[in-house]
Amino acid sequence: MLSYRHAFHAGNHADVLKHFVQVQLHLYMNQKDTAYTYIDTHSGAGVYALDSVQALKSAESATGIAPLWNSSDAPAPLAAYLDLVRGMNPSGKMRYYPGSPYVADQVSREQDRLRLFELHPSDHRILSENFRKLDAHKAEQGERARGRRVIIEHGDGFASLKALLPPPSRRALVLIDPPYEIKDDYKRVRDALDEALGRFPSGTYAVWYPVLQRMESRQFADRLKRLPAKEWLNVTLTIRTPTPDGTGLHSSGMFILNPPYTLEPMLREVMPYLVQVLGQDGGARFTIESGAQVTGAAAGRNVGGVPRVPVGNARRASPLSGQGSLRLPGQSMPGREEGAARPARGPKPEGRPGERAAAGRAPGDRPAGDRAPGERAPSERAPGNRAPNKRAPGERSAESRRPQGAAPRSAAPGGAGPAAGTRSRRTPPGGRK
Known part of the structure; x- marks a missing residue:
């Protein structure tokens, strides 16, 4: 679907959160001399006119950049973002708002590379035209043209991302912010990140997402936390209580994989200020959470930081259950207190060593196999007594x-x-009956 146009939503509270975080990510990447590649999977038009028909129809900038335009007490990290927006409005009147491609072009350095993707044909055309005008303005100022530094492509950013990773400099900042018009966008974001991390695990990946009532949106951040990134950071901004019918964008979030260590302290400084200025009712708030990826055997033993509970027969034998014979170091057996003495054993039965007590025999009864003195075993017959089927040497059978x-x-x-009614009998030895 290609019905989404960001011009209707430019400069709203979601843009403020997204572009403020983007500026901070660029500034951190700029601290190293090595060049990096910026990849924008859904670039949009690049620059938006806040006095256009689309922008005036929704007037969503009143929930974002407008209340911040004349602020003079903004925290320093937020001031860097506001200075960038004011810089593209030299007249002092708020007319233009930057998209993420313009933010990247203004904050990144000459040696850095920008790869911009846009699938919507109209927005792709406007994006190319805006950067052409930007090049012309730089030429008037005597600055070097962008050349191959910025490459704009008309295509699917999801499908094109994997071909650019890993970048030649082994440094990359990736921004993914699809329109989420369809439910499949949530899955495509996660699949694209999973594949990107497999190809380039050390890259920094920033994902913008709306916080909506639909199930896919509520579960989205939790699913991103399970991606194989070393660390993650999730921040959300809510400006009002959701409406009963769930319409309208009241909250959004930024999820960063492999974030810089400086980002979370900055967010804790800036987010209370944004809630104070942009909040519309008592439901305004922000959340910040971070974590590290659990790998190896520990990933299977813990779910959400809680040990997994064994099921079936494993529950009875598990040391976590306190039952069965399996024990952790220092864990006592069930029913035995720590340091309790072992139960005393009963007295041993009297008798010679190796003699076993015969249970349940009446006095005088001999167990099977016992013989009286002088009694021979069946195999110890007297001389001359032969078994019925035994013959002496040379003796012939009766036949x-x-x-x-x-x-x-x-x-x-x-x-x-044989006669009727009679049975044949074997002739005893010697031919006698």
């Missing part, structure tokens, strides 16, 4: 001793086999 042609003893007369 072999039967005369040739004689019928078996159990056969019926006539040799017809």
Whole structure:
């Protein structure tokens, strides 16, 4: 969808937060001599006329830059942003407001590179025209033209981001602020950041987002916190209580991955002032939170700083549950107080070593296998007593001793086999019954 035009919202409270943070990020990047690349995935028109038909229709600048225009007591970090806006209005009348490409061009240095992307055809044309006019103005002042320092492309910033990372100088500042017209924008932002961090984990990534009633907006910051960045910083500015129907932009946020260490103290100095000047009712407030990415095995053990609770059988065996046999160092067994003595054992049964007590036998009963004195085991038979199936050496079986042609003893007369109703029996040794 290409219906969003930022000209209707230029200079509102969300722009104040976004561009103030952007100025501070550029100033921090400028502290090193090494050049860096600034990438703007959704550049917009670059410069906006606050007296245009679009801007006057919504008049959203009254919620942002207008109350700050004549302020003289602004904190020093905020004053740097206000000086930039006033600098593009030399007449003293508030007529123009800068977009993020203009902020980057004014605060960055000559050796730094700007890569600007805009998908909307009208805004891309206006962006190119604004930078052409800016070059002409610099030429009149005797300044060097931008040349290849600024490259403007008509395309999708999400798709183009990965091709620019890592930059040649290994330093980059990336600003991502889509219109969030569709729910898919939230997912595309997270996916783009995940891929960008995989290609260039040390870059600084700044994401602007609206705080709305829809589920995607409420969960957006929490999902960004789980990205594999070393550190993150999240700041939100709310100027009024949300309306019952949820219409209108009452709050927005900036989420920075790998932020400079100087940014959070500046925000704590500036945000109370912005709430005081821009707040419209008792619901005006700000939030600042920061954190570090948890990696390795600790990431699986903790969720939101709280140890994970084992489930199923693992809960009973876990040392965190206080049950089962698994114990942490210094953790006592269940039911045993720290330093408590072990329960005393009962007396051992009397008897010779190795003798076991026979439980449940009446007096005089012998267990199976016990023999009286002189009684032999079944295998210790007297000489001459043979097992029924044993034969002495040279002794023939009954069948072999039967005369040739004689019928078996159990056969019926006539040799017809066993008589009816009779069973054949084995002949005992010696041929006797």
